[in-house]
Amino acid sequence: MCSHASGRLNRPSGPAPVTTLIPVLGDQLSRSLASLRGVDPADAVVLMMEVWDEATYVRHHKKKIALIFSAMRHFAEELRSAGWSVDYIPLDARGNTQSFTGEVVRAAKRHKAQAIRVVEGAEYRVRQMQDEWADRTGIDVEILIDDRFVCPLSDFYTWAQGRREHRMEYFYRDMRRRTGLLMREDGKPEGGQWNFDHDNRGTPPRGLNYPAPERFKPDAITQDVLALVEKRFAGHFGDLEPFGLPVTRKQALKSLKHFIATALPDFGQYQDAMVAGHDYLYHSSLSLCLNIGLLEPLEVCKAAEDAYKRGDAPINSVEGFIRQIIGWREYIRGMYWWDMPKFAERNALKATRPLPEFYWTGDTDLRCLSESVGQTKREAYAHHIQRLMVLGNFALVAGVDPQAVSDWFLVVYFDAYEWVELPNVVGMSQFADGGMIASKPYASSGAYIDRMSDYCGKCRYSVKQKTGPDACPFNALYWHFLARHEKRFAGNPRMGTMYATWRRMSEDKRAEYLASADAFLETLEPAKAGWAREGKTG
The missing domain is CATH 1.10.579.10 (DNA Cyclobutane Dipyrimidine Photolyase, subunit A, domain 3)
Known part of the structure; x- marks a missing residue:
């Protein structure tokens, strides 16, 4: 009952429309999401869920919970404005089962869904849950590849198969060739070399004026979330406020533009430096936007490459930044799935000391x-x-x-x-x-x-x-x-x-x-x- 292909759902004959339930998870906040493509919004319901299990399977930082809940609520409003019917389950909604599977089962019954269409979870445990949904609901579940990543897992497995060593540098070079980023017409890397890391270990002189990242005043939606998190997750680690993180695509794009203009030129030289009292230095912190779907990796890399082509940022900064995204980020994801679930239990050095307080x-x-x-x-x-x-x-x-x-x-x-x-x-x-x-x-x-x-x-x-x-x-x-x-x-x-x-x-x-x-x-x-x-x- 479970299909892993990315084609359209098979629909029964006859005039009655099929209600397709489309669960969208908190790290899938992208209008380009595969499950939203090729579907008539009039014939589907998007399900979004704030559930206790996901907020507490580890006791996440309060700011992280607020970021995800606020971004989810904003994305739901964006989808509604685009004509989608969104069934949004707040954390404190009556009857909330507080689990993804429980809410999918309830929603499938509530909407008399005849099919479920969902993008694969990015984490192993979530993907395992999705494999149970067909049996739990008794209806077809189509699990789609998450094509927001640059390298499909099948391609990564092909690259990794049979290699004695799985070093990121060789994978990264393949990704540069695949995307064409910082590549010359003759097939050689821009600047004559693949990696400029030796230029990225400078110690910043005293008195540099580090650019602060873009921050955003919480709107009413975010303020409601902050109140919820303060009430329900008060015992979790971390400071909730001040809160100014980007929670919409518009804000994420503004953060990207701000980084490219103010920090990217010096990112490379000082990316390994640490200075007390300066939390961000020249770093982008755009990883939060990438990892919940407000930005996509190639658009971020293209923005950096365009800055290099305009002469606004040097090659060592742009190459180092792009390497973190199409190199390291894609490689780490591939290695995770290559070795799961064993990865989670590995302890080759037999280290047993408790984490210090x-x-x-x-x-x-x-x-x-x-x-x-x-x-x-x-x-x-x-x-x-x-x-x-x-x-x-x-x-x-x-x-x-x-x-x-x-x-x-x-x-x-x-x-x-x-x-x-x-x-x-x-x-x-x-x-x-x-x-x-x-x-x-x-x-x-x-x-x-x-x-x-x-x-x-x-x-x-x-x-x-x-x-x-x-x-x-x-x-x-x-x-x-x-x-x-x-x-x-x-x-x-x-x-x-x-x-x-x-x-x-x-x-x-x-x-x-x-x-x-x-x-x-x-x-x-x-x-x-x-x-x-x-x-x-x-």
């Missing part, structure tokens, strides 16, 4: 961590180097359970959905996939953080000091990590220099590093149960 409170003397957690609490956002080389790096070298780390990342960021968050954290950040995504673990001492940020200057710990109670804990934890995983990584060609340095140290020096790390680890307070999932620590 300061990931939720920010209460730590490590300034890089307190700044990153504090920003995350305020904004539901931190940029990729804060996520990878501060928050992820600490969890990695401290040996924190990768599932607890993954749950935390899924909770706290407004752009976090399992398909993009889990492989980034379990694979890239924690190396728990054993190297399917990253060729080496992203572990570092305090020196990297000092080089790429201004956090260390006012930290209670000294980044220059290697061991002891006043030394930056990252320094000893880094060597502790290498020592406990020497058997696994000693033969890694990208880590040979570090292990050679470790072996040249005296026994006393190595023991001093290990003792210093152990002493610090003893001070870590485990997170209390229920922050991420009810009854689960971390």
Whole structure:
């Protein structure tokens, strides 16, 4: 009873119209959605659902819940204005079953639907639910490919099949050829090379005037949502207000235009930098718009490419930005589906330490961590180097359970959905996939953080000091990590220099590093149960 083709529904003969139920999920807020194409609005009902299960399967940041609910309500109004009949189920609606499946079953009965047409869920657990809908409703369910992504999963599987290594760089080059973005007529990459990452590691000088992202005053719809979230999700992590995130396509397009004009020119050079008190620097934060469907990847990339062609942004900025979207974003999605459901349980390094409490409170003397957690609490956002080389790096070298780390990342960021968050954290950040995504673990001492940020200057710990109670804990934890995983990584060609340095140290020096790390680890307070999932620590 369940079809996965993308053709039109078969309709019975006779004059009576078929009521097609079209569930639209909270990350499918696109007028170009496959389920809305080729359907007469007069013969269909769009179902949109605010359900407790989705808001609390992990206890999402309050700002993230407000973003999704507000964007959903605005999208429903947009569809109504375009002539669609929309059955919108608010969170507190009478009879709300608080689950996708429950609401689809109720709506199918309510509208006497004879067919259901839906775009596949982006997350594994949602896709599993959709496979049950035909049996639960007793009617045909057509599950359509989500063609808002640039690379169909079938094409990714073809690319991945039989490869010994699935490195993003090679996939990215194929995506450049597929899309033609930043490609010359002779088939060579614009600028003579594929990747300008070596030009994207600058430390910003003091006094730069960083452009603030576009922000929007909450309208009546958003204000109603803010009141709902404050009432129903008061115990969730994060600050709800001030709230100024884009919740409509019009606002998303304005955010894109603002980024291209004000931040893209310097995005490349300073994309890895971290500056206290400046949450966004030159980053776009457009991932929230992409991941709920208010923007589509190719239109965002084309806008950046057009800026390069006009001479308004340099190649290193534009290439680095485009690589994040058609390279990394598409690759991570492919790797997620390539390995699910095993991906969610991977723990190649056998890390078991509970997530420290300061990931939720920010209460730590490590300034890089307190700044990153504090920003995350305020904004539901931190940029990729804060996520990878501060928050992820600490969890990695401290040996924190990768599932607890993954749950935390899924909770706290407004752009976090399992398909993009889990492989980034379990694979890239924690190396728990054993190297399917990253060729080496992203572990570092305090020196990297000092080089790429201004956090260390006012930290209670000294980044220059290697061991002891006043030394930056990252320094000893880094060597502790290498020592406990020497058997696994000693033969890694990208880590040979570090292990050679470790072996040249005296026994006393190595023991001093290990003792210093152990002493610090003893001070870590485990997170209390229920922050991420009810009854689960971390």
